[in-house]
Amino acid sequence: MTVFLCGNSQLAALAEGVAEGRDPAAGPAGGAVVDGELTIFPLGNGKHEPTAFSRLTPEGVVFEPRQYAANLQRYAGRTAIAPGDTWGFLTINHNVRIYRDPMWKTYVPSALDLPGTPVTDDLLATIVARDHAGVRGLFAQLQEAGVDFFAVSAPHPRQDGTAVRNGVPRPVIAYLDALSRSLWRSWLGERGIGLVEPPPSTVTPDGFLDAAYGAGPDSDGRLDPHHANAAYGALMLARVREFLTTR
Amino acid sequence: MGESVRGNHPYVGLPRSAYWKQAVSEVSPLHLDGLYEPRFTIDGDTRISAAGSCFAQHIGRQFKLRGFRFMDFEPPPPLLDPADYPAYSFDLFSARYGNLYSARQLVQLFERAAGEFTPLDGAWSESTPDGERWYDPYRPIVEPRGFGSLEELERSRAAHLDAVARILPSTDVFVFTFGLTEAWRNTADGAVYPTCPGTIHGEYDAAAHEFVNFSYPEVLADFEAFLARARAVNPAMRFLVTVSPVPLTATASGRHVLSATMASKSILRAVCAELYNRYDYVDYFPSYELVAAHPMRAMFFDPNLRTVAPRGVAHVMDTFFAAHPSPGPAAAAPAAASASAEDDAVCDEAILETFGS
Numbered sequence: 001m002t003v004f005l006c007g008n009s010q011l012a013a014l015a016e017g018v019a020e021g022r023d024p025a026a027g028p029a030g031g032a033v034v035d036g037e038l039t040i041f042p043l044g045n046g047k048h049e050p051t052a053f054s055r056l057t058p059e060g061v062v063f064e065p066r067q068y069a070a071n072l073q074r075y076a077g078r079t080a081i082a083p084g085d086t087w088g089f090l091t092i093n094h095n096v097r098i099y100r101d102p103m104w105k106t107y108v109p110s111a112l113d114l115p116g117t118p119v120t121d122d123l124l125a126t127i128v129a130r131d132h133a134g135v136r137g138l139f140a141q142l143q144e145a146g147v148d149f150f151a152v153s154a155p156h157p158r159q160d161g162t163a164v165r166n167g168v169p170r171p172v173i174a175y176l177d178a179l180s181r182s183l184w185r186s187w188l189g190e191r192g193i194g195l196v197e198p199p200p201s202t203v204t205p206d207g208f209l210d211a212a213y214g215a216g217p218d219s220d221g222r223l224d225p226h227h228a229n230a231a232y233g234a235l236m237l238a239r240v241r242e243f244l245t246t247r
Numbered sequence: 248m249g250e251s252v253r254g255n256h257p258y259v260g261l262p263r264s265a266y267w268k269q270a271v272s273e274v275s276p277l278h279l280d281g282l283y284e285p286r287f288t289i290d291g292d293t294r295i296s297a298a299g300s301c302f303a304q305h306i307g308r309q310f311k312l313r314g315f316r317f318m319d320f321e322p323p324p325p326l327l328d329p330a331d332y333p334a335y336s337f338d339l340f341s342a343r344y345g346n347l348y349s350a351r352q353l354v355q356l357f358e359r360a361a362g363e364f365t366p367l368d369g370a371w372s373e374s375t376p377d378g379e380r381w382y383d384p385y386r387p388i389v390e391p392r393g394f395g396s397l398e399e400l401e402r403s404r405a406a407h408l409d410a411v412a413r414i415l416p417s418t419d420v421f422v423f424t425f426g427l428t429e430a431w432r433n434t435a436d437g438a439v440y441p442t443c444p445g446t447i448h449g450e451y452d453a454a455a456h457e458f459v460n461f462s463y464p465e466v467l468a469d470f471e472a473f474l475a476r477a478r479a480v481n482p483a484m485r486f487l488v489t490v491s492p493v494p495l496t497a498t499a500s501g502r503h504v505l506s507a508t509m510a511s512k513s514i515l516r517a518v519c520a521e522l523y524n525r526y527d528y529v530d531y532f533p534s535y536e537l538v539a540a541h542p543m544r545a546m547f548f549d550p551n552l553r554t555v556a557p558r559g560v561a562h563v564m565d566t567f568f569a570a571h572p573s574p575g576p577a578a579a580a581p582a583a584a585s586a587s588a589e590d591d592a593v594c595d596e597a598i599l600e601t602f603g604s
Contacts, residue, residue: 098326101325101326102325103324103325103326107324110398110399110402110403111395111399117324117406118399118402118403118406119324120390120394120395120399120403121395121399122390122391122393122394122395123324123327123335123390126327126328126331126334126335127324127326127327130328130331
């Protein structure tokens with residue numbers, strides 16, 4: 001069985017997690033990272049996720065963004081996602097799109113006792129659901145096509161992330177992130193779609209990614225305030241494997 | 248003793264618009280020249296705020312679309328998709344108060360914002376499959392699924408009333424569209440509801456809620472009270488009043504709904520005339536005439552003869568803005584947050600670095 005694990009930039013940590021030495025046989029294969037039955041490759045930038053980026057065709061589900069379609073072909077040798085393989089999508093809870101917005105310096109979830117213009121939970125859910133729209137569409141199409149697939153969650157927010165540095169209150173970030181995770185959990189659960197969530201050990205009590213699991217500077221020394229590291233990826237891969245063997 | 252001269256009287260030599268035959272019978276109803284001659288200028292610097300019945304929503308929207316300085320003191324959260332604005336009562340008026348059908352509602356809204364009036368009936372709760380939901384009796388549809396708790400409702404209301412309190416000091420022209428004379432109010436303190444309790448949310452209680460059909464003197468007095476409040480805050484403020492052409496959905500007056508509608512609209516139209524005559528800082532825009540007057544032959548109504556068709560709205564708006572030329576295109580949407588671009592760039596780089604693609 002081949003299991004393709006693909007997604008946005010948060011997938012990089014999982015690919016790097018393979019190199020943590022959990023499987024000596026793992027290694028690059030045409031740019032994708034192969035770890036036993038797992039083939040890990042990027043679809044591309046997560047910016048496409050809030051809007052429709054896929055469609056169902058007689059051949060299966062195809063991607064509209066050129067980058068996604070090209071990577072599907074390049075790494076998986078597929079032009080469409082059809083029944084026959086198993087697919088994991090790390091395309092959910094990329095919540096930085098929501099909590100990094102400057103509006104959170106003046107607006108605040110009404111459940112939090114913080115100064116600012118209150119935003120009700122229902123309205124927040126509407127905002128978050130809009131952010132989920134494209135991926136929900138993809139998952140609905142995959143179900144209709146009969147594809148075996150599951151969802152993999154992105155890590156929790158970085159404590160040193162752009163939003164924190166730009167002054168968005170930490171409780172606001174944590175609240176929005178938790179709301180999104182809750183909505184995804186419900187939506188996927190209602191449809192019987194499997195979900196792999198981050199290990200609790202990687203999350204601080206107030207809902208952020210533990211600093212030990214944050215990606216370090218890149219090879220040019222530039223700060224990456226956004227992603228998780230290989231250690232996180234290794235833990236997440238273990239959860240993926242556990243999910244695949246126990247589902 | 249004066250000498251009588253035939254052919255020399257006040258109706259001689261009037262402009263064409265004064266004669267029914269020349270102004271109405273012999274011209275297309277789409278081209279009734281001179282029906283609206285503004286009393287004052289509204290330009291790109293004029294700060295405009297608006298409230299009123301549902302028809303007033305079109306006015307506010309058009310002011311924005313045409314580049315006027317329409318004031319919104321309770322704007323939608325930037326992340327909310329514009330398609331969701333109407334469901335949450337954003338982008339309709341100058342704050343999220345929803346429809347204000349009567350002048351009494353308008354007066355009470357500003358009294359509440361000033362801390363002068365706190366209605367006894369403060370919240371309605373309903374049991375739903377998703378748990379208990381809460382509704383604001385004075386804007387029951389502002390949250391389509393209600394508030395999740397009483398505390399959430401109260402926080403939202405406090406922020407809303409803060410926004411309302413900022414309207415008068417920052418407005419040059421206040422536009423109000425009169426909608427109805429019929430209303431429902433609380434028997435204990437007279438608080439007026441936008442809709443009868445029990446119709447959309449809440450529960451009707453004959454002992455707690457009573458029908459009222461505001462009379463001409465009451466509507467006039469209410470709006471004059473609002474004028475006094477507004478001018479006390481902002482002595483230079485001017486007002487543009489209109490009457491919604493939309494008939495009553497239903498009447499509780501005991502009369503036929505058509506008669507009730509005519510009575511209601513006649514009172515509101517008469518109040519507007521009186522306001523126009525009494526105050527040189529009040530102007531009247533004839534949206535009612537442009538849609539509902541009989542020369543229009545109901546052409547601007549939908550087949551139900553109640554709701555105004557888009558072509559009717561367009562006709563009203565075109566007439567209004569022909570007299571108030573657009574100062575320019577509407578302001579462009581704010582540029583995307585720089586943080587977004589920064590993080591997107593980071594994402595691309597992470598992919599490139601790991602996979603070399």
